[in-house]
Amino acid sequence: MRTLYLFRIKFVRGDNLALETEHLTPEQIFRRAIEEKPTLELKSNSVWVIGNIIYYDEQKRIGTFNVGKKRMGSVPKYNESSKNFENEIEENSPNSKIYFNLEYGILGLTNKYELISDEFALAGKIQELIENTNAVKNAFKYVEITRIKNPETFISRLRSAYRIKKFGVYFSGTNPFDADENFHKTMSAYLDATAGNKGLTEVEGNSLNSETCAIMTASVAATGNDAFAKLQDSSDEKFVTISLNKNAAKISIPVEIQDDDKKIIDFLMNYYYRIRRNEV
Numbered sequence: 703m704r705t706l707y708l709f710r711i712k713f714v715r716g717d718n719l720a721l722e723t724e725h726l727t728p729e730q731i732f733r734r735a736i737e738e739k740p741t742l743e744l745k746s747n748s749v750w751v752i753g754n755i756i757y758y759d760e761q762k763r764i765g766t767f768n769v770g771k772k773r774m775g776s777v778p779k780y781n782e783s784s785k786n787f788e789n790e791i792e793e794n795s796p797n798s799k800i801y802f803n804l805e806y807g808i809l810g811l812t813n814k815y816e817l818i819s820d821e822f823a824l825a826g827k828i829q830e831l832i833e834n835t836n837a838v839k840n841a842f843k844y845v846e847i848t849r850i851k852n853p854e855t856f857i858s859r860l861r862s863a864y865r866i867k868k869f870g871v872y873f874s875g876t877n878p879f880d881a882d883e884n885f886h887k888t889m890s891a892y893l894d895a896t897a898g899n900k901g902l903t904e905v906e907g908n909s910l911n912s913e914t915c916a917i918m919t920a921s922v923a924a925t926g927n928d929a930f931a932k933l934q935d936s937s938d939e940k941f942v943t944i945s946l947n948k949n950a951a952k953i954s955i956p957v958e959i960q961d962d963d964k965k966i967i968d969f970l971m972n973y974y975y976r977i978r979r980n981e982v
Contacts (some may be wrong), residue, residue: 704960706801706810706970707821708850708951708977710926712874713807714894715843726841729763729804734837736767743829749775750827754799758761758779758964763804765818766963769828770797770817798824800865801967809847822849829887844899846874848926850886852977855922859944860931862908867941868932869915871922951977 713728715974724735742750754768775791792889801810813821824848829899832838833845860866873889893901915931915960953973959965 703957705811706812706953706955706966708953708965708970709809709821709825709827709847710808710850710924711809712848712926714844714846714874714899728807731837732804732807732832733842735832738835738837740831740835742827742834746958747870748829752828752831753797756963758967760773764802764908764964765969766801766967767795768798768799769831770795787918792873799963800828801963801970803967804889805969806971806974808850808971808974811854820911825849836878837879846913849945850926850951850974850977851928851948853923856929856931856944856946857919859933860912860915860919860963862935863912863931863933863934864939865908865977866910866912866915866931866933867908868904868906868943869910869929870931871918871929872927873901873903873922874925874927875898920978922946923951924974 707921711732712729714718736752736755739752744750748810748811750769752767752769755765757763759766766770772793772795775792775794777792778787779790781788796814798812798814799818800812802808809825809830811821811824813824818824818827828847838845848946873893876908889901889903893899894969919929923946930943932941932943934941951973953970955966955969
């Protein structure tokens with residue numbers, strides 16, 4: 703059974719926008735970037751590439767692409783004519799399929815160990831490839847790909863806590879459509895105005911409202927940022943600090959849809975919506 707790891711891609715605009723790109727949305731820039739099929743040459747005699755782009759809707763918002771690396775290597779083979787083992791130079795191109803929803807900036811990553819060590823390293827290579835495109839270079843300050851968090855365990859601890867003494871959330875640049883209107887979008891706009899990359903807001907009190915903290919956690923998890931809380935699980939226990947960052951979101955693809963990429967994307971987004979609504 704294949705596992706998908708949920709990530710969010712975010713484009714933060716810089717001050718040096720090219721005239722031809724200043725009217726484009728992050729969704730349009732992302733589409734242009736992958737359609738360039740960028741390459742990234744490494745010192746290790748390998749080249750990372752994006753290819754096999756397929757869209758599954760008329761608006762070109764959902765689809766898949768493959769990311770992989772080309773490398774030349776020596777492969778031992780047995781030569782029937784000479785009756786000897788000989789080394790031949792061949793190209794090897796391991797690759798993985800990436801599922802995407804451009805409207806929300808959601809990526810579903812699958813990884814193969816012959817390609818790269820883990821999903822975080824794979825996300826880093828995708829980020830480098832996207833940043834290496836003409837579509838992005840003059841349009842944005844930076845590109846950020848972050849792991850979406852599963853807030854279930856964290857929120858459960860908040861709601862069952864005897865007392866919450868401190869609660870904090872991290873926020874980054876302009877956030878996607880589904881960020882919290884009252885806090886997250888306001889703080890992100892403030893961060894953009896100060897030309898910052900990341901911010902932190904903390905609140906302290908004798909006993910913070912657990913439900914308010916839970917609602918904010920769902921928004922933070924959906925945008926790929928982190929949250930933490932200092933709480934007591936019961937009146938006779940010491941205060942402990944817990945972090946959302948330890949709860950990464952991943953899903954196992956049901957066997958019955960593993961050959962249907964469109965259904966896999968629908969399954970991925972349904973799970974994402976559940977995270978956003980705190981239903982996981």
